[in-house]
Amino acid sequence: MTENKTQVQSRQAFLVDTLQKLLGQDSPTGFTEKVVTVAEDIVRELGFAARRTNKGNLVVTVPGRETGRKVGLCAHVDTLGLMVRSITANGMLMVTKVGGPLLPTLDGEYCRIYTREGKVYTGTVLSLSPSAHVQDDAATRPRDEKNIAVRIDEKVHNKADVLALGIAAGDYICYDPKTTVTDSGFVKSRFLDDKASAACLLTLLWQMKQTGIRPRYDTYVTLTVHEEVGHGGSTLPVVDELLAVDMGCIGEDLSCTEYQVSICAKDNGGPYDYGMVSRLIKLAKEHSVDYAVDIYPHYGSDAGAAWRSGIDCRAALIGPGVHASHGMERTHLDGLYATLDLVALYLELA
Numbered sequence: 001m002t003e004n005k006t007q008v009q010s011r012q013a014f015l016v017d018t019l020q021k022l023l024g025q026d027s028p029t030g031f032t033e034k035v036v037t038v039a040e041d042i043v044r045e046l047g048f049a050a051r052r053t054n055k056g057n058l059v060v061t062v063p064g065r066e067t068g069r070k071v072g073l074c075a076h077v078d079t080l081g082l083m084v085r086s087i088t089a090n091g092m093l094m095v096t097k098v099g100g101p102l103l104p105t106l107d108g109e110y111c112r113i114y115t116r117e118g119k120v121y122t123g124t125v126l127s128l129s130p131s132a133h134v135q136d137d138a139a140t141r142p143r144d145e146k147n148i149a150v151r152i153d154e155k156v157h158n159k160a161d162v163l164a165l166g167i168a169a170g171d172y173i174c175y176d177p178k179t180t181v182t183d184s185g186f187v188k189s190r191f192l193d194d195k196a197s198a199a200c201l202l203t204l205l206w207q208m209k210q211t212g213i214r215p216r217y218d219t220y221v222t223l224t225v226h227e228e229v230g231h232g233g234s235t236l237p238v239v240d241e242l243l244a245v246d247m248g249c250i251g252e253d254l255s256c257t258e259y260q261v262s263i264c265a266k267d268n269g270g271p272y273d274y275g276m277v278s279r280l281i282k283l284a285k286e287h288s289v290d291y292a293v294d295i296y297p298h299y300g301s302d303a304g305a306a307w308r309s310g311i312d313c314r315a316a317l318i319g320p321g322v323h324a325s326h327g328m329e330r331t332h333l334d335g336l337y338a339t340l341d342l343v344a345l346y347l348e349l350a
Ligand SMILES: [Zn+2]
Pocket: 076, 193, 194, 227, 246, 247
């Protein structure tokens, strides 16, 4: 991991550029075609073989230096989102959640509505009591599925006007990620969970191409597209070991920061593989990778989904510390590098 300054700079350029490309595509679960195409183009440009599964995952094959073990890495590129549930008499769109967005954080967010015919309209997510000068409960009305709606930026007065635009129940509503990279190295954006990790894995492929290094064992890197609804990891390639790379939690009772890679010992699905977790901790310690070990109180991962689907593999979970998850998230480039470095060490790149 000794690098000269130019390599560091170009690695950062690739990482940030890739992250912005992924974040620039609306991709709530079930609507991930575009983001997977962007990722596939990046992978092919780097010269790796990739295939799509029926369910929409992208699987990249990286030949190892030795045979004898198959290793899997995964990160998810599907995100949270909304879908049109119904249209009100005055032409607002009632919504249903895709995954688990923190709805109060969506109040005031700009969004795009995608119709089945391929039209795209813009709008704003608002409370149904949106006016401080009019409604008594403008500040206090709950921000939940019953009490928020999307105001479309078209001259609509009633339900028929909305239907005439081609908007219907089942259309996706994608809200703006508002991606910003600060001079101080912070990345502020929605959906860093888990596009930050996906960008790390793609940057690892870039590093392999730049340096000619290879993982010790044959490795399958999968970008999954149903994690936010719980079954993204259910159709992964059959491997001996699986390392899921997904956002690390930050908050009360947890020790991780945005500058670290989080190693999850246990989440809602139970403990991860003892030997793998111990090995990851040892690698981080020995190579001075800034890390934290935590227990996640409200969390499931693609590794858990893989286990539930019956894949007989050891599995662990790591990822960059992400603050305010499923809301206006933030991480730091330091956390992304720590993640990248730990995955590289895990793969025994040489
Ligand atoms: Zn995630």
